[in-house]
Amino acid sequence: MAARQTPDTLDMPVRLSTMEEVDRGLKPHQALAEAGRCIFCHDAPCVKGCPVGIDIPGFIRRISQRNMVGAARLIRQANPLGAVCARVCPSEAQCEKGCTSAGLSEPVAIACLQRYAMDQEMARGIRPVAAAEPTGRKVAVIGAGPAGLACSLALRSAGESVTVYDSSPQPGGVMRYGIPSYRLPREVLSREVDWILSAGVRFVPNTEIGRDVGMADLLREYDAVFIGAGLGAPxxxxxxxxxxxxxxxxxxxxxxxxxxxxxxxxxxxxxxxxxxxxxxxxxxxxxxxxxxxxxxxxxxxxxxxxxxxxxxxxxxxxxxxxxxxxxxxxxxxxxxxxxxxxxxxxxxxxxxxxxxxxxxxxxxxxxxxxxxxxxxxxxxxxxxxxxxxQAPNESILSSLPSLARSESGMIEIDVETGATSVAGVFAGGDAVNGGTTVVQAVSEGLRAAAGIRAYLDSVTPARD
Amino acid sequence: MSVDLSIKFAGIKFENPFTLAASPCTDNAEMVARAFDAGWAAAVLKTTSVEEEVVELVYPMMAGLDFEDKKVIGLQNIDLISERHIDQVEKDVRELKKAYPGKVVGASIMGQKKEHWQTLVRRLEAAGVDFIECSFSCPHGMPERGMGSTIGQDAELTERTARWVKEAATRVPVSIKVTPLVADLPHIACAVQKSGADAITAINTVKCLIGVDIDNFVPYPVVDGKSSYGGYSGAAIKPISLRCVAEIAKAVDMPISATGGITTWRDAVEFLLCGARNLQVCTAAMKHGFRIIEDLTDGLSVYLEDKGMSGVEELVGLALPNIVEHSHLSREYKPVSKINLETCVKCDVCYIACQDGGHQAITLDEKRLPHVDEEKCVGCAMCASVCPVFECIQMAPR
Structure with missing residues (x-):
């Protein structure tokens, strides 16, 4: 079996003089060669290693057939931040860990292939999210990091009205304000975030819940609240x-x-x-x-x-x-x-x-x-x-005193739905899991979106 | 923007052009049901026969052709028609049509005499089949009994047998599956058209001998120390089936169901462009599973979106006017090889190909970079064909 392809990286010492992305990505022939290394095994272990369960053999097959847009859309179906995660996921410990090809030579470079597909898609523009029938229900999302954005998009594409509050001027949370740009270029992040917001998600910057807007006001004004506040306090x-x-x-x-x-x-x-x-x-x-x-x-x-x-x-x-x-x-x-x-x-x-x-x-x-x-x-x-x-941001969490928290201060949730101890309040991301990965936050945001929809259906049925 | 993948073939609407070919993939209702669930629009049930037809299979019956590190770029089989006779297949048809009224269920048949063909047709029609395909084309085993490609290699036999089938088929369309193993396929296609059949399926497998066990001197697949010629299928035969489809499309005005090596959505587009209205897949599904339907439909959709086309119908036959007699090709067009020295990796396989397989137009400089002598270059494109670098060598007008 052919050797695993590796992308070029910025040379030393040039790379230390710039915040530009170190990893330059696979070239087209490398992407095809690498896709050709996937054996498209049955019940692929890579999918199980992915917190959001991307159809990895599926998108790799699309790459091998030069259907890059189809590959990117398949990734996006499972992960709205697919271009970000292709760059920041610890893929060796997740999807690539179980790769069957390792039994023949080395694991397939799944993250590199994902990045390739997403970059190709970005070059031609991400297809806008299809508008859904408005349900007339309103959800507030606290925090425009990976959990909050993923949750917002899932809710929005189901027709819910979504408003995201963030204490920072720009959306992105840890992806913008934590991960250095030599690992995650800001234009990649911005395009993906803009695509999410362009689905009709309202973004309210510079607004911290508990300080600028009261939690009680949110609970009154919205049918449900998602807390994806991350860990903002050192x-x-x-x-x-x-x-x-x-x-x-x-x-x-x-x-x-x-x-x-x-x-x-x-x-x-x-x-x-x-x-x-x-x-x-x-x-x-x-x-x-x-x-x-x-x-x-x-x-x-x-x-x-x-x-x-x-x-x-x-x-x-x-x-x-x-x-x-x-x-x-x-x-x-x-x-x-x-x-x-x-x-x-x-x-x-x-x-x-x-x-x-x-x-x-x-x-x-x-x-x-x-x-x-x-x-x-x-x-x-x-x-x-x-x-x-980092620790959770207390001004947000303490504004909801009845919120059950673990000994370490993290929000306690129902692992099936993301529901917190407060009715109508859901949570996900670092403030729940104590700080793991962007993709884990995405998966918790998506889980909560499903939980929120089920909750809303039970208390405020969608308008017909 | 969503595109319409549905297309009519022989008067029947298919939700997409992708149909499982008569093969091991379609040998029972359970398999076909799973394929329908996966997204296949149609299936042609494996060729069946009347109860008195004796079908004795041998094993192993498959042998793949591997090329470098790719498995099964071509596949030989010495399988025969289904061991399941019409009594079982008519049950399958009933079951599938009941469970999947929106899917298209075809059935492939083979008979030794008029009575067999007509019995099969009547029973399948009664069971509710959507269309009937007649194998005049299996290249191995069956011809020894005067069946299969024995019929398809003879225009008269083809026309006569197809007429029998058409006589019996009062309700559903009939497609005749032809063999590439003839000198003049358009001649056979005309015979099919004269018979009154509704469509042509092209092509069946290509008679082959896939390889020999060089230690034991027995060709593959080795059946207890012996082997036999078989039918060759898979990606390797696509260029042959594509030629056959184009030839038929130019010769007769009949709907064509293309089959023979269709593996990717690109293949699908190519067959549609060459005049097919329906696409049958077997070897690719045997190798990668029914799930490949997702790649096929998704790739086709994205392609149509990119082209700004609203549906598959728009593609049918678009390449046909661009296939002309060799003598009609321009003698004034003089392309020349342009090598991008920025991306060249100095492997010099273009140099080797030009030296030993071309016109000695490429020379190497002291840095091993290739240069084209435009006086000597005839524009044959062998260099561009072998270059391993993406779009490094292009053939450009002078």
Whole structure:
């Protein structure tokens, strides 16, 4: 069997001087060759590995028959954010993990093929969503991230009237304000998001529920509410000196870095960090830490180090993301837990780190880091990026006190319907699952849309 | 914009042109029901015969032709007509027409004499079949008994037998399935038309010997140490069936059901352009399953959308005026090979093809880049045919 095709990537060091997409995508002959590697097996395991259940052999067959538009439409049927997900899904751990072709050679490059189909479709314009008969029912969606957008489109294409509120000026949520553009170009995101909104979804920017509009008002005005608010609040670490100039949350850092053009980005960066990046230390071990590290390299950091309190094996970041960062020159140091940001003249100059060892497994099933008793270590740093994870946005969630939450603060739902403990209120995405993937958020948004429709049918039948 | 895939064939409306051909795919009602559920518009039930016809099959009966790493680009079978006689097939017809009134159920028949043909027709009509297909064309096994392609290779036999069938068929249209194994297919097509038959199905399989086990000196498929010539089908025979369909379409004014290697929606478009109004599929469905109907209908729909056409009907025969006698081709048209050196990967297979299979017009420079000597290039297009790079070599007017 032919070898797996790999797309070109931007060469080093050019790729570190730009926020442009690193992965250049498959060329036409590569896409056909790769599609030819799919054996179209029965009951394909790839489909089961996909949270939204895209008909993967189906779209690959369409590619192999050069029906790119048909391929893209098939993907879109299952995933309205197919172009985004083709770029940001951990496909090695999802669809490609079960690929039958691995039994012959290597898995089919499913995500690359999906991207190819979606790019072809985008080049000719995405077919507008067919208008449905209006039902006369109104749904409010909180958060224009992947869960909220997926939910909105599914509801809208069924004829419901949908209004999406987001605290940010632009729709996209984590896709726009979290994922760096070298992984997800903003024009790809915008086209897909615009396509969703153009179905007749009303977008209300700069409006935070609980602050600008009361939750009670929403519940009164709408027949149902979907909460897809994500995790907008950086987890607050207990580190001395965390308020020092030069210390910044990964969330704020990536958000500023995500501005699309150079000038706007510089301005946004100056607003969150008033000095050159210099030596950057990123504290944390997840994908956000890795994204922040690679972004810092592109924005002129002298050096970038990720410091994680466990070891590489326990890093929540995906292996391929970690390899990508190392390839770019990010240094990784392990078994170091931040104790204090060191400063001079009110500016960060380094981080004092406690040396750790791996102890017994904790609740997450990973070895717990415990102080090793060795002397502390100091890492020089002019910028300290805190990437300890995100928490739900309390101003939204606390505006609905009767909302059942888990111990970790996540919204509890019925896994069949996405319904919360409050009648008529549904939820999905990171604020439910604690933060996983864009495609998982999409699937939860779609599930809730079905749940909402069933709920509306039970309380407010659609107008005939 | 939605397009209309429905099309009339021999007076019957099909929801789309895609029909499962008489084959192992259609040998019982359960299989056909699943195919209907998957989206096939029609099926021709596997060729049946009167109860007294003895049908003894041999196994294995299939052998694929693999090319490089692709499996079954062509398929040989030494299958025969169905072991299920008319008594069972008429039940299948009743069952399917009851469960799927909107689908088209055809039945393929074969007989040794007039009485057989006419009995089969009457019983199938009584069972509610939508159309009847007559196999005058199976190239293996059946001809040894004077059936199959023995009939289709003789214009007189073809016309006479088709008349018997037409005499009996009072209600439903009759299509005659022809063989490509004749010197003059238009001549046979004219015989079919003279008989009064309603349509032509083209083509049946091509008589073949797919390969030989070179260790044991027995051709495939090996049946207890021996083998036999068989019928060749699948993507490999498409160019032959496409030629046959075009020839028939130009010779007679009859609806044509095309079959023989239709695998993708592109094939489908090509057959429609060459005059077919109905498309039968067998080998591709045997290999990939009934689910390929989705690729076929979706690809065809997107193609029609792209062309701004409202339905399949618009495509029928559009390529026919562009097929002319060789002597009518322009002798003034002098294309030349243009190589895009930006995308060239310097494999130089164009150079090899031009040196040893062309006119020595391509030379290599010191960087191994190919250059075309336009004086020497006759524009044969062998270089463009072998180039592995997408659209790197184009044949352009001088």
């Amino acid at each position: 987890a607050v670490p207990r580190i001395q000196g965390a308020g020092t100039a030069g210390v910044i949350s990964a969330y704020a850092f990536l958000r500023a870095a995500g501005e699309p053009d150079g000038n706007a980005r510089e301005q946004a960066m100056r607003a969150v960090i008033a000095q050159p990046l210099g030596r950057v230390v990123v504290l944390g071990g997840g994908n956000v830490a890795v994204d922040a590290a690679c972004t810092a390299l592109r924005l002129g950091a002298e050096s970038v180090t990720i410091a994680y309190r466990r070891t590489r094996g326990e890093m929540p970041a995906w292996a391929e993301e970690i390899e990508f960062a190392e390839e770019e020159g990010v240094k990784l140091v392990f078994l170091l837990s931040p104790a204090e940001v060191l400063q001079a003249d009110g500016k960060a100059r380094g981080v004092r780190m406690t040396r750790m060892r791996l102890a017994e497994d904790d609740a997450s099933g990973r070895p717990r880091p415990a102080p090793s008793g060795e002397p502390d270590e100091t890492i020089g740093a002019d910028t300290v990026v805190l990437a300890f994870g």
